[in-house]
Amino acid sequence: MSPLLVAAVTVGCSPFDPDLGPQPFFCADREPRCPDDYVCVERVGGDNVCLSQGVVADAGGDANLQCSGDTLEPNDTIETATMVGIPASSDSQMFDGVVCPKEDLDIYRLAVDVTGESVRAEVNYDSAAGPLVVELLNSTGISIRTGTPTNNNPDKLRADFANLAEGVYYGRVKGMGSLNNYAITFVVTSGALPP
Ligand SMILES: [Ca+2]
Ligand SMILES: [Ca+2]
Structure with missing residues (x-):
């Protein structure tokens, strides 16, 4: 096996890479609703999708993204x-x-x-x-x-x-x-x- 092919196989099959990419996908109905490092958020329009934490953290000013997977809000006080x-x-x-x-x-x-x-x-x-x-x-x-x-x-x-x-x-x-x-x-x- 060539060194190049070994490298490709290693990257492609690593069981330790939890990165599922930045594209949203629908939340599960039950906990845990999203995989590790993803959070369930409600998009304008009403569907609930899993987004990577990095995407959510960067979207503070984005009106299309709300931290509203938690229907109990507001409950901060x-x-x-x-x-x-x-x-x-x-x-x-x-x-x-x-x-x-x-x-x-x-x-x-x-x-x-x-x-x-x-x-x-x-x-x-x-x-x-x-x-x-x-x-x-x-x-x-x-x-x-x-x-x-x-x-x-x-x-x-x-x-x-x-x-x-x-x-x-x-x-x-x-x-x-x-x-x-x-x-x-x-x-x-x-x-x-x-x-
Ligand atoms: Ca909350
Ligand atoms: Ca709260």
Whole structure:
């Protein structure tokens, strides 16, 4: 085999090259909606496409591109927080979120109805696309717990707080300078938090 042919085969078949190119392609219906290093965005006209993070980051002033794959926006402040309404039939509620743009904050409001209940905010995501931080905040927006990897799994972060006083609390998700999709599940229970 000639050296030229070896080089061509090596480049063409590398399993370690995640670059799928800059052309948009449709997002999946479920998480993860896009491959690593791509983010799902809504285009004017209404379809949702995966774009490379580099393209999205460079498109801040482009009116044709919105970070609106996250239908929960705006939720960047405790005043505009996404409401968590845990159904009576269940102790938990899940949301699909997107950190986009990089400075995005996603804040969720939940209530502890009875002193002594325990709360969990669990984020599942692909940490390889960029780390996320999940926190529980008190009623004034002060962080009272930061999520940590669960069972050494960096893609599953949990912020647990047992025996909280009755009142309003918030969950907050933010990135560390990158865009990412995630799923967040809130648990409010009078019993023990599930393992
Ligand atoms: Ca968001
Ligand atoms: Ca937000």
